[in-house]
Structure formats: structure tokens, C-alpha cells
Amino acid sequence: MSWNRPLMIVLLAAVLALTWWRLQPADDEIRRSQLLMGTVVEIMAGGRPAGQLEDAVDAAFAEMARLDLLFSSYRPDSEVSRLSQSTNGGTVSAETAAVIALGLEVARRSGGAFDLTLGRLKSIWGLEQEHPAVPDRQAVTDALAGIGPNALSLDGRQLGKREPQLQIDLGGIAKGYAVDRAIAVLREQGVASAAVNAGGDMYLLGQRPERPWRIGIQHPRMKDAVLETVEVRDRAVVTSGDYERFFEQDGQRYHHIFDPQSGFPARGCQSVTVITDSVALGDALATALFVLGPQEGLRLLDQYPGTEALIVAADGSLHASAGWTKYPVSP
Amino acid sequence: MTGGDWLVIVPLLCAALAGVVWVAAAPGGTRVVVTSGGQTCFTAPLDQPRSVDIEGPLGPTHLVIDEQGVRITGSPCPRKICLSMGPARHTGDLIACVPNRILVRIESSGGEEAPYDLLSR
Numbered sequence: 001m002s003w004n005r006p007l008m009i010v011l012l013a014a015v016l017a018l019t020w021w022r023l024q025p026a027d028d029e030i031r032r033s034q035l036l037m038g039t040v041v042e043i044m045a046g047g048r049p050a051g052q053l054e055d056a057v058d059a060a061f062a063e064m065a066r067l068d069l070l071f072s073s074y075r076p077d078s079e080v081s082r083l084s085q086s087t088n089g090g091t092v093s094a095e096t097a098a099v100i101a102l103g104l105e106v107a108r109r110s111g112g113a114f115d116l117t118l119g120r121l122k123s124i125w126g127l128e129q130e131h132p133a134v135p136d137r138q139a140v141t142d143a144l145a146g147i148g149p150n151a152l153s154l155d156g157r158q159l160g161k162r163e164p165q166l167q168i169d170l171g172g173i174a175k176g177y178a179v180d181r182a183i184a185v186l187r188e189q190g191v192a193s194a195a196v197n198a199g200g201d202m203y204l205l206g207q208r209p210e211r212p213w214r215i216g217i218q219h220p221r222m223k224d225a226v227l228e229t230v231e232v233r234d235r236a237v238v239t240s241g242d243y244e245r246f247f248e249q250d251g252q253r254y255h256h257i258f259d260p261q262s263g264f265p266a267r268g269c270q271s272v273t274v275i276t277d278s279v280a281l282g283d284a285l286a287t288a289l290f291v292l293g294p295q296e297g298l299r300l301l302d303q304y305p306g307t308e309a310l311i312v313a314a315d316g317s318l319h320a321s322a323g324w325t326k327y328p329v330s331p
Numbered sequence: 332m333t334g335g336d337w338l339v340i341v342p343l344l345c346a347a348l349a350g351v352v353w354v355a356a357a358p359g360g361t362r363v364v365v366t367s368g369g370q371t372c373f374t375a376p377l378d379q380p381r382s383v384d385i386e387g388p389l390g391p392t393h394l395v396i397d398e399q400g401v402r403i404t405g406s407p408c409p410r411k412i413c414l415s416m417g418p419a420r421h422t423g424d425l426i427a428c429v430p431n432r433i434l435v436r437i438e439s440s441g442g443e444e445a446p447y448d449l450l451s452r
Contacts, residue, residue: 004336011343018347033425033434034369040427040434044448130409200452208448216421218452223417224399229447239451245412273451 029193030054034061037068037175039199045186046209047193056189060182060196067181070096071174073119073167080168084119087164089152095177097157102280103173107149109303110288113296115260117147119167127256132247134254140263147260176201176238176283200239203279207233214329218243220270220312228310230327232275238282240290241271241312257290268293268314275327276307285309294319361422361439363401365394368432377401377420377437387431394435401435403428421445 029046030053043060045053070093072078079096083089092100103116120143126132135143146163153160161168175198182196183203193206195213204213212233216226220241230237242265246255259266272289274282285307289297294311301307301321308327311319365373367387375381375396382404384391392413393405400420403413406428413428422445424437439445 004340008336008339008343011340011347014347015343031423031438033366033436035427035429035432035434038429040425040429042425042449128410195449197449197451200450202449202451204449213449214447216447216450218450223415224420226447226450237451241452243415244452245410 028053030057032057032061036061036064037072037178037198038074039175041182041199042197043182043186043194045191045194047206048191052189053191056186056191059189060185063181063185064178064198067095067174067178071099071170071178073169073171080170080174083159083161084167086161089159089161092157092159094157097154097159099170099173099177099280100152100154100159100168102177103170103284104149104152104154106173106281106284106288110292110300112149112260113291113300114172114284114288115147115149115151116168116170116173117151117166118258118260119169120165121147121258121260121263122169122171122256123167125254125258127245127247127254132254134249144260144263172287173280173284175199176236176279176281179203179236179279198279200244201236201279201283202238203236204232205234217273217310218271221316227271227273227312228328230275231329232327236276236279236282237273238276238279238286239271239273240286242269242290243271257287259291266291266293269297270312270314270316272297272312273310274307275309275324276304281307361437363394363396363419364436364438366434366436385433387428387433389431392428392431392433400424401437402426403433403435406431421447423448424450 031044033040033042043057045057070079073080106114124135124139124143146166151162151166179196179198179201183205186194195202195204212231215230215237217228217239219225219227220243240257242255246253255265257266269290272286274286276282289309294313297311298321301309308321308324310324313319361377363375363377365385367385373385380397382395384393390407392403395402395404400418402418406413408428408430416426419426419437422437422439426435
């Protein structure tokens with residue numbers, strides 16, 4: 001038998017194999033980012049054909065954009081802005097009611113360490129503006145008038161304001177709720193492995209192909225270092241730190257997590273990381289724990305079974321809840 | 332072997348060699364990918380030092396790639412929060428200038444596994 005026929009077949013097979021190999025997608029995972037809700041929102045999804053993943057991620061981003069229209073404090077036409085402008089509240093959407101109900105529950109359980117009515121206080125500090133500055137004491141006192149766990153009341157979808165000047169600010173919880181909804185949309189679309197990360201507030205759905213999701217926790221004082229790496233599946237991971245947004249004046253750092261009692265940035269912690277069931281709850285708890293400090297903060301966690309936290313105190317010492325040890329991976 | 336056989340074998344041999352080159356030339360390693368306003372506008376290997384200005388709606392955002400990774404060293408945004416974000420150097424790391432609509436991400440086409448999938452901060 002002539003040798004040229006087998007050679008032709010081998011060469012043809014090699015060409016086809018190389019072409020097939022080169023045209024294979026690198027993996028079945030997509031990763032996309034958008035600027036939404038004043039932060040970077042990143043969605044990773046895998047385990048389905050790329051086209052289905054693209055459609056699911058589009059739907060998840062669209063859901064978050066829709067919620068931004070409801071919750072934003074910066075959009076004058078948002079539901080939250082309309083509530084702030086009202087004298088005594090009004091009827092709210094079911095979603096706004098759900099977010100406010102959760103926020104009020106954390107506010108009550110934390111003794112007011114978490115507060116949904118710090119809009120005026122945040123405004124006078126100007127941390128979102130070009131030139132933030134320490135306000136005078138009288139302005140702080142005025143901004144705190146009427147706030148607290150009982151400043152708002154919710155009866156079904158009817159929201160009441162105790163004082164007309166109260167400015168509602170859902171910044172400490174709305175982003176987390178939006179992440180939870182994005183995950184719900186991905187689930188509805190049949191996605192079983194995904195991560196939605198909105199500026200560090202994230203939910204990890206399912207797991208990576210052969211292991212759980214691996215999440216680095218930012219070191220609060222070393223920009224390019226991680227404090228710990230944890231492995232999770234079907235959990236929310238939220239970190240709040242004094243290094244995220246701050247300014248310095250007269251040698252003092254003033255950051256964006258305010259103690260509702262003093263009206264000044266809370267001083268008990270450098271960072272707090274919470275691992276729990278929902279990002280909205282994690283968002284609110286991370287703020288509450290930061291304000292309460294390590295000891296009182298960990299006591300608050302006793303009211304939330306299955307929720308764990310790692311707190312970096314102001315002096316740099318680490319304080320972890322009892323169940324935290326199941327999450328870190330060895331370096 | 333006839334002349335007709337050569338007419339088939341030579342093109343097949345060339346195609347096979349071209350295929351090997353094509354596969355070898357597939358983009359590899361760790362890269363910096365920058366988007367402005369949602370569109371990819373710059374990519375570069377992470378291991379080749381350089382600096383670049385990326386145009387955003389507020390003006391140019393200055394990026395530096397060096398042995399520490401990639402970081403933002405100049406920005407026209409009002410609060411300059413992006414300047415304090417530090418470097419990105421692991422696959423999946425992300426830094427951004429939200430006001431200037433600039434996103435900088437580290438991507439990898441395989442090989443070394445990143446120490447984590449996402450950073451909580």
C-alpha cells in the first residue's frame with residue numbers, strides 16, 4: 001500500500017484537530033463589570049453555555065440598574081429621595097419596604113448603631129463631595145436631631161417619619177439588597193455558579209468547578225496585602241473598612257462610617273468582614289459591628305445564628321466570632 | 332507518488348504547520364485590560380513595564396505598570412479615591428475610577444492560579 005494516502009489522512013486530521021483546539025473557548029465562565037450604584041459591579045458566572053450566561057448576566061445587571069432608580073439618594077426622582085423630601089413619609093414599593101424593614105430590625109437590635117436616617121449627617125460631612133471637611137459641632141447636633149431606631153415606622157408599605165427633616169439614606173444596605181436580587185435573577189435563569197461583587201459586597205453562588213469560591217479579605221492598613229483568604233459557597237461576604245472613603249484634616253483620618261451617637265466617624269475598628277446568608281443583612285451588620293466595636297459587635301452577632309465576623313480593632317488586633325475558623329484557608 | 336499527491340500533501344503540510352503557529356500564538360500570560368465607558372480601550376502584558384494615559388469623560392487617567400502590578404497614578408476625578416486603591420496584580424483584581432468611567436482588570440488565560448477569586452474590601 002502506498003504511504004501517501006495515510007500521510008494525507010494524518011495531515012488532514014492534524015489540521016482539523018489544531019483548528020478545533022484553537023477555536024475552543026478558554027473556559028465556560030464569563031466575567032463582566034459595570035459602573036452601577038456609585039461603584040464597580042462585577043459578575044462572574046459559569047457552568048452554562050456562554051450565550052445563556054451572557055443573557056443571565058445582562059438580566060442581573062438590568063435588575064441592579066432598576067433598583068438603583070428606587071434607592072439612590074443622588075437621584076431626585078428616586079423613591080428614597082421622595083421620602084426624604086416628604087414631611088411625614090408615605091406609601092412605598094414592596095421592595096423599599098423590605099429593605100427598610102430589614103434596616104429597622106438591625107437598627108433596633110444594634111441599639112441604633114446602624115441607622116437609616118443619617119442622610120443629613122452624611123451631607124454636612126461631604127464625604128462624597130470634592131472638598132469634605134469636619135463640620136462644626138452645632139451642625140452635627142442639628143443633623144442628629146430626631147434620628148434613631150424609632151425615627152421611622154413601617155406598617156406594611158406605609159412608612160412614617162417622626163420628624164419632617166429626616167433624610168433617609170439606604171447606602172448601608174441597598175447595595176447589598178441589589179446584589180441579593182441579582183443573584184436571584186441568575187438563579188431564575190438556571191445559573192448555579194456565580195459571584196456578584198458590588199464594591200466588595202458580594203454573594204458567592206455555588207462554587208467554582210472543583211472547589212469553593214476563594215475570597216481575599218483586604219488588609220486595612222496594607223494596600224497590596226490580604227488579611228486572610230476564606231473559602232465559601234452560597235454565602236454573602238461583606239467588608240466595611242475605614243480605608244474605603246476618608247479624608248485627613250489636621251493629621252486625623254475621617255472616614256465614612258459614622259457613629260450615630262456622636263455624629264463623628266466610629267473609632268473602634270479598622271475593618272469588619274461579615275459572612276452570612278444575604279448581602280443586605282451582611283451590609284447592615286458590617287456597619288453596625290464597626291460602630292459597636294469588637295466586644296459589643298460580637299455580642300450582637302449572637303442574635304444572628306450562622307453569621308460570622310472577623311473584626312480588626314482600632315489597635316490592629318484581630319477578633320473573630322466562634323464559627324469563623326471554618327472559613328479561612330491555609331496560606 | 333504522483334504529482335497530484337504532492338498537490339494535496341504540500342498544502343496540507345503547510346496548513347498543519349500554520350495550525351501549530353496559530354495555536355502557539357494564542358494570547359497567554361497575565362494581562363492588564365482597561366475599559367473606558369464600557370468599551371475595552373487598552374490591553375498590555377502585566378510583566379512589561381510601561382505607563383499610559385486612558386481618556387475618560389473627565390480627561391486622562393494615568394496608569395503605570397511595573398513590578399508592583401498596575402495602578403492609577405493620575406486622575407482628573409475630584410476625590411482621587413482611585414489613586415489610593417493601590418496596585419492590582421492578581422488575576423481578577425480590579426481597580427476603577429468611577430467618576431471617569433475607567434475600569435482596570437487583571438486577566439489571565441490560564442497557567443498560574445490566582446490566590447483568590449475576588450477581593451472583599
